[in-house]
Amino acid sequence: MSSYKLLKNIFVDTIDVDEYIELESALYSYNTLFDSISRPLKMILLFGRPGTGKSVLLNQIYQNLKYQREIHYFDAPSIEPREFFRKFFKLVTLKELPKNTEVNFTTLIDYCKSIRGKREITILLDEAQMYDEQMLEKIRVLSDTGAIKFVISIHKTQNEDLIAKEHFQTRIWETIELRNISKEELKTYIHKKLLKRNYFDIADTIKEKHIHLIYSFTKGNFRECNKVMFKIFEIYEYYEAQPNSKIDTKKFSTKFIEMAAIRLGYINV
């Protein structure tokens, strides 16, 4: 298999803990969230633009704490509230909900109240912007029982963050915002990603000017950066497969970065 095929796959989006890179900003967010969870808070809002590492952070927390405490990660929200509550019922009561039955919300609340002080359950809700008002209201009621702690991760788009905040304003005790990373960190991110798979030579060819160019397109967004890197290696892969390919392995191609940017729509020609 072409080395470029392997290289491009390094930059496929994943929240796998094995792919986690310890960046200063990521570490800071991790510690903040960890502290918040350790305190008796009912709700924690985690927000930031898509691709700023919210899911990665939630997963990292989940994987590290899952053997120490009752913590659960809800990734993509079930479209059906029924599904959500079935899952929720199971992890709270530790019992499977009998088939053809529905969760009675009032009894669920009562149950939660009954376990307050005895158990402490943390629920990590990813992509919470997809829950509707009714669901969010129910979540709020559940957290009010004092037995369930929610970490609500919400995509912040230009105006949405305000709406999200407003909704939880009265209940939220802590807000953690994730931002795009700096150019320096982007360099670390790309280099560490490559070094993790022992691509020392490639990492070495990616210089400041290439980082500068990539940063100019991605603005330090993890997901955008992954997309660009994937595309670059995909282009490499294509040229490598050509009959008389003239790929310069000593130098990282600025041309390919630009081609990737054109392809991904960062540059309009």
Place this chain on the structure above:
Amino acid sequence: MYDMKELEKKWFKYKLKQSIPWFILVIAVALMILYYNNRVKVNTLLVDYYNQISEKYFPKKIETNTTIVTLDNRTQVVEVPLPLPDINESEDELNVSDEIFDTNDTLYETNSSNPFFSSIKDAPEVDKKTPEEILEDEIEKRHEKKYIHIKKSSDAYQEVEQRFVTSQDPEDALFLARIYYEKKNYKKAEEWAFIANELNDESEESWLIYAKAKAARGEYLKAIHILDSYLQKTNSLGARKLLEEYKAKLSKK
């Protein structure tokens, strides 16, 4: 995979677009340099030419005071010549030097087409100087030797001399040659005749005064030579008469 050829084309287009401002900049700079260089070249050519001409015919302008005078609501710029350096203020009578200059006998060579100029060139005391230099020399000499004591304010020719610096009028030069000749200052007469002739060599009087001044200083050979060359151009009766006279005087000597 998607169309890579298409992507490549787009990339070239992008690069082209990116380089256009630079391209324009480079061309603009190149044009500016070209334009500037040419202008400088043309300018230096013009300046050189001007200098050649003006050096030959006109002295550098003497600095002037510029005064703005308002006359019937219109503004006019009046140039007032700066006064010449002070010459001896004494009120003594004009004193003409009778000093006889060395005569150089090797001057009678006529291979030059214009003996008038060749004789001037060869003349030991009147080098081919610009009128300005001549004037300067003269002022210097007046200081050193005090041959000439000029009543500064009243003499018309002094004013004319000053005026000439700016006017460059051949008539003024001729006037001065005439007046110095009358005052028996033959050296100055000769100089002014030369200047007048430089400005207008059609003027017979400038030739004649020049020859007469030379003769008056005993340089008959030169005087004859000058008259000879003038007679090659014209058929002047006055010049012929003088020529005969000087030839006679020379043979008597």
